[in-house]
Amino acid sequence: MPDSENAEALNPSWRTEAAYFNGREAKAYRVEVAMAREGLELRGEVSGFHPKESLRLLDRQAGGRFRLALREPEGAVLEFDDAQAWRRLRDLRLLGGGWSGAWSDSSASLGTRRGLFVLVSAMVLFGFWFYGFGLDWSANTVTRMLPRSLDAKIGETAALDSVMNPSKLTEAALAALAHSARVLQGLDDLGPDSIHILVWADTDNINAYAFPGGRIAVTTGMLRHLTDQDMWFALIAHEGGHLKYRHGMRQIVRASLLYACTSLLVGDVSGLGAALAENGGMLVRLHFSRKDEMEADDFALRKMRDSGRGTAGLGRLFKMLLKEEKDFPKWAAFFSTHPATAERLNRLDSKEPAVRMKPFLSAQEWNALKKF
């Protein structure tokens, strides 16, 4: 504050005009208000002194319009329209104790305001907890309660637009996919009755996705970049992990819960049904969480070791992905479904002894797969 204004604030002869309402009549009484450190002095149609503890700010607007509530008489209000008066009021700290913000209730005591503050803070904390932790917990619980048979139904609605028509696939390619699916099925109880591996006609993206209910889709771009059968095994075993732990289903439940909560909060429940109905389409845009990916990786590693082929295939898969991620940023789509490849690569034990590769498809089948 410049000195001159400060001096003005202290000038005892300074006065401003205000309208005084007594709360019983609509009549506006004209008063002159003098402000001092101790409070306000009114003169004119109404007079009296109001100590600063008895003043409360009701509201304030641009241009120096503000209103003060007086304690005595009850319901009395002073209405100002003077920017200088506002500055002086502030400089003299006349609202020091009485400042309660423009929005608070005239009868709210400090105690209830503190109570509200605690309540609101608690709700905020709960909101964060729910988003960070409670949501996943609820999604897990709800998913566990849902029958496995629902997975296939949901998975069916998934928009698999660009999946290649089986009629366009060669006999050998179909045999390779069916054979791979059988091998995967034999590894563990993955939940679904039958597993189908489908091919997405998409050479630009290197991606794979496990839909609830047992459908695994792989892009032609991915198939082209596989250099050996161990990589292929690693890939399908990883997707098998997603099926085993019902990650896809959990993501849908999680997204639906989040959607339901926000809809309720924002007050728009109408969109909820529609969103739930089309969650098949939503699926493709969903991605598994970091935790889900690690879980699926661990599943793949276990199965690779169990089948005696070592874990190098998964390492090569990650390295290939890392290289392609770097070279072709347009494959950003992959990051959305499989984040942090480098981190996942680092988790692999590089000291694990190398084991000989173990092809499980015939040469003819493998070549057919690679030809996509």
Place this chain on the structure above:
Amino acid sequence: MSESSGFMPTAPDQPPAGYSPAVPGEAPAGEAPGGETPGRGTFRGTGGELLVTFLKNHLLTFLTLGIYFAWARARLYHYFYDNTEFAGHRFRFTGNGKEIFMGMLRALGILLGLGIALSVITVLGSLTHNKVISILTFLPIPVAFFFLVPVSIFGAMRYRFTRARYREISFALDGSVWEFAKEAAPKMLLSMITLGIAGPLFTHWRIGKIYNNLRYGNLRFHWDAPRYDYWLLALKGFFLTVLTLGVYHFFWYPKMFAFVRDHLRLEENRFRGSLLPGEYFRLMATNFLLVLCTLGVGTPWVMVRTVKFFIERLELENPSKLEAAVQNAGQAGSAGGEMLAQAMDLGVGLGF
């Protein structure tokens, strides 16, 4: 977060202050009654402030899982009431978040209780495997609806008026909510049966019922618009608007506004003002462009200029007479109806 229905006062749920009959102001001292300049109003708020209020409200409501909704609503009412000025003095909203929150709980309780009761009745009815009984058990649902709607309308109006102060004198809405609902239900039914043809009669009754029970302190409002004139005007407006593909709306709306306004008075002092089709069209066209070009971000500005537009077109003759208003015994009025109306997504306003 989406800018969805419940939250923002959308068109019909406009800022209450704007549509509440603006109240008298003070006259230049010493002028003789009768020869006075009419009292005029304006709106002091800005779109920027409103945008900030919206953002804060949405954020806090989201973070508190909806609990803050009540306080957000209070904040919004503060914004609209406190910025409405008439004849040199501003209105003031005296409600608060806590009471709106209690109203919210009450409304939820009523809806939940009613929902459960009605479902139990229909389920019990279907268990009898008797077609007639099963169908009869559905009957309470529309009946409840026909009562709940007017109860919420009246409750919401009463809440807003009792929390509005001008020159530190409160408004009040007399009459009983049940009586209002009892009279409203058959009229709503009639307008439904006639496929809306009788609808304006219900609106006419509703506006009259509210205004004729409205007080500013001890001063009474009166609304004496002839029923069939109102009905004809409304129907003509509707059909010509449809026939002219909407063009007639811009001629009709100012007429309707003037019709409602010109039949309103506060004690013996009439409301007046002018609203020309051209300026109304300009307002609507620019509002539309503003929302469109800013992809919705301009909505707060649109609301502010719309409120300002209407408030500035409402004048009251002999504003000095209103200095005589004296505070009557306060009216409690809870926010239950307000929140019930909110929950049912009713646009409550004194529109027409």
